[in-house]
Amino acid sequence: MTDLPDRWQPRGRTARLALWMGWLCLVALFVWCWQVMNRNTIWLFVQDAPRQAADIGSRMIPPRWSYLPELMGPLWDTLNMATLGTLLGVILAVPVAFCAARNTSPLPLVLRPAALFVIVASRSINSLIWALLLVSILGPGLLAGIIAIGLRSIGFIGKLLYEAIEETDPRQVEAVTATGASRAQVLNYAIVPQILPAFWGISVFRWDINIRESAILGLVGAGGLGLKLQNSLNTLAWPQVTTILLVILATVVLSEWVSARVRAAII
Template identity: 75%
Template sequence: MSKLAPRVGEPTHYSRIWTFRTPRARLALWFGWLALVALFVWCWQLMNEGTMWMFVADAPRQAADIGSRLFPPKLGYLPELLAPLWDTLNIATLGTLGGVIMAVPVAFLAARNTTPSATLIRPVALLVIVTSRSINSLIWALLLVAIIGPGLLAGIVAIALRSIGFVGKLLYEAIEETDARQIEAVAATGARSSQVIHYGIVPQVLPAFWGISVFRWDINIRESTILGLVGAGGIGMKLQSSIDTLAWSQVATILLVILATVVVSEAISARMRRALI
């Protein structure tokens, strides 16, 4: 804020001029930008130390070389991809189903208006959700392949464990946003806690539940295509073996199949969400 000097012939009073930021706010903003620039310079130095720029300079030529080997795709390889593609769809579908089944009770335990204990059980449920969301499905698959061996089971369990956090978080938020008046109306009839949940909460969150589940299935279709890179089954195993043998025309065919699968799953999930919500 600053003051104006009085003009000639005007009363000697002072008025304040509005400014967008106070001097303290401008100083804090300046220091914030300075810290951001310093952080950028530090990160650039770290990246520069760990980067071999001679390879970066050669990257366009290498990319053009690999791109020329990708085309034309080997369409005769398609019959060998049908079984792995079916495995990928099964991994995504069964993994989503398992994740949703485990996420529903976790969501009800995490929601403030349905948890039995806000001081003990709710933090445990939130910890389960955060743990599931913080570990990528590829890392889950890597751990499970080491524990239970390679194959479809490791991929299904990895997708399920990853889906718990996604479905649980969105579902418990939907539970907390339910209309309390409907719940109070059911409770006023003398209903038990289980009946209040069944008649007062479940009908309100059911559309959101179906939308979340279908959306997660769509995401899992994408994620399950790469789990084979670590031995968790599906079309990713074919992709890894083709890359290892430098069969780039087969790689192009696999990528086209994955792209078509993702496009179809996106269209199906969009139609299902419109029909359910």
């Protein structure tokens, strides 16, 4: 008869020791991060923050509704920036997604790693960073914002789309291939119909996200509502800031509603 332990343990001794060491390392990391944060933090300013926030909040109320007509043009620019940027991102992301998917990549050893690198690079750099670089190259304006949103959208659309391509039913591909169809015909008749609902859903969802991002790209010179917000902040026109924030909030809520309705109708 084998010897049994006096008390059952969910983990072995080695696993428990590794778990405790993991917690110890996590606590040490937290303490180190706290010290790094405190190194450049002036706590007198932090203590005074509630009073400063209340003071600014009192200056922001009531909103300056007479400033609303001046925001219609920048609002239209923001919507155009988000729409054209999304369109650019879709155009660039579709071939990248097909090259990144295992079942559609024409050269898996060459094109697939390159496509995955493009997707990771696009997702790693925030749209504000793209806008800063493009404003420095192209100058301030909507063009820099459109390209920045397009470059940022490649990673989001490309990743979700290539995952949808890899999840297609292989039996449909085999059935079309058995008819003697070419590679292009297999893509057109077996793969594309399966991913179309996901494609439209991803595109609309990204458009909704890009409206939020385009609203702040003006802070770095890309135009739109963000430019008006930056000017109001620089002149300490707090009632105008409140009006701009309310317009951005209303735009985001409306775009979220439109996105949800469109995705529900498609999917």
